[in-house]
Amino acid sequence: MSSEIIHEAREKRPLIHHLTNQVVMNFTANGLLSFGGAPIMAKAVEEAEEMASISDGVLINIGTILNQDIPAMIQAGKAANKKGIPVVVDPVGVGATSFRKEAIRQILEEINPTVIKGNAGELAHLVDIPWEIKGVDSTGEGNSEEIARKVAQEFKTIAVLTGKTDVISDGTEVRLNRKGSAMLSNVTGAGCLLGSIVTACLTTSHSSVESAFAAVEFYGRAAEYTEGLDEVKGTGTFIASFLDALSFNPNDLKGGQE
Amino acid sequence: MSSEIIHEAREKRPLIHHLTNQVVMNFTANGLLSFGGAPIMAKAVEEAEEMASISDGVLINIGTILNQDIPAMIQAGKAANKKGIPVVVDPVGVGATSFRKEAIRQILEEINPTVIKGNAGELAHLVDIPWEIKGVDSTGEGNSEEIARKVAQEFKTIAVLTGKTDVISDGTEVRLNRKGSAMLSNVTGAGCLLGSIVTACLTTSHSSVESAFAAVEFYGRAAEYTEGLDEVKGTGTFIASFLDALSFNPNDLKGGQE
């Protein structure tokens, strides 16, 4: 079913409105374009609602959030909720500072995310499960499935927990994805771009769990494939070939643990 | 004559002050450097005039504009007008929201652009010609030549309308460029970087129409050449090789419909 979802998303070429961080805007836009979606990256609060209302989905990522960015995120998210289009929230580094905790609290109080996507440390923080954090990346070990399930339940959403094994849960069901590449953890914005592609897949006619899983699995497959290419010798060449791979047919992404 | 213009621009290594969007700053700077110009990307209103006054050209692009960005754009543009150096305005996504319409209205009221560059949808919007818009990209069909001519007349400028066929007009004369690559539409900021290279070419001793045409044609030629390379397999590898190609001699960019 995963392949179908990818094809349907591409057929639709969904317009995704991003309120995302400055580090990854270019990479996210190019990645979504390569995959087959269309990015908008407007930031002004004055147009947040209007942009969301012409979009097929909204992505909110707090990676380099400033206090003044919050109203635009909330307005775009609310407009998406009202229109009934998917909203994905990526609470980057939420456990690192009290400013981020408060920002994400404000956002999640006002909008109903279709998906909350983050690493184990970020999602653990949202539901007060202890987790060791190093900076904005998560390095500890723990019960990822429990965390994902609890986030889904508490926020009435789908949790997408990324890591060596990705965990997707609606609070009851749990889906696991083991496709991927360790190289992704050395690419800044790899998680952020995944959020964008998840949003694109959520615009299809399939269930949110299936759509999120399809996005995550496709992304992991593209990474595995890219890692195996002869011309990939490090982060730089990986990035170029990974952007290529995001446009490929799922069936052509052979490699890794197939 | 086009080749001469490219060579003269490179000889001069013009300093272009950019007030541009956050998505494309890195790509634009690298692209202009590769082409042979020198980018400035300052954003503060406090230095907008001073930066413009040490520059050879100014580019204004509203892709991720915030309300507070407008004064710096106007000051830089006015300083450029006063100094007599080229100013290029790129009204990204102007038709998408009323905020953008108002922003571009304010900017065009205060400054006299040497060139207005945009896709058909954006330029059509400026002169109230109906056009179907999907997000910030233009997907409809229409009379591009009429739109370009009308923009040039109404704003007393050169219009550079990008699309499958690029149209350059001063309101009377129309020049067409059919060199290019469909891959450019999957590269975020491809149009924005073209604006930067147009600005660089406008600093030469040739007429604005000739200079803008030379930039557009060279850019299309570089894209065609890149698309034809064996190592290009998608957006990521295209971007890398396209940045390379921007530094090449026009005569070495063989490929496509030559």
Place this chain on the structure above:
Amino acid sequence: MSSEIIHEAREKRPLIHHLTNQVVMNFTANGLLSFGGAPIMAKAVEEAEEMASISDGVLINIGTILNQDIPAMIQAGKAANKKGIPVVVDPVGVGATSFRKEAIRQILEEINPTVIKGNAGELAHLVDIPWEIKGVDSTGEGNSEEIARKVAQEFKTIAVLTGKTDVISDGTEVRLNRKGSAMLSNVTGAGCLLGSIVTACLTTSHSSVESAFAAVEFYGRAAEYTEGLDEVKGTGTFIASFLDALSFNPNDLKGGQE
């Protein structure tokens, strides 16, 4: 000793908090990750101190500075001083406008940088030595060693002056690095990323001069190596392969004037 420093920095995987410019955030993050460090790129003043306090080093770069960015830079720098972790200041384009002069004056009044890194024009400006500047890049000739020594003395810091020959000085001793590639001057943010890698190396147990020198020499070696690769044909392919090379063992970076 240089190789030891690189290895120790990688072993430690230092978390570097960046308050840097919008043009280079993505490239810097990917470059530091490839090298073996971990980037944070938060910008909000509300979390500047907290982010610095969980970091191993702080980098301050004024490339696209706005007036409202200054407090976060100062707070992060002061927190780093208090914690005793390295702070690197990169006064990008400081000679170009009075706004930049004033911004850097405020910053250097409040914090004690471990290293000030810039090109000859930027550093000359800090100590009132005349220098010809074109935009934000430095193109003149002059006594780089004198400038570096004077910056180190006046600001009680280590000066890292980048150019065809890089000069590192603590005010007395001077170390020179001649490894490098002219291609770096066509890569936007090449100097900015070097600042990040210098910060990472300063977190090791070696002296600041030795650590800064090791970073600069490694960087130059990686650039020389990359320039010599068959697949590198311009800026775009250089960037990809250079990011790769930053992860390599110093001994594997053969090439150039070895």
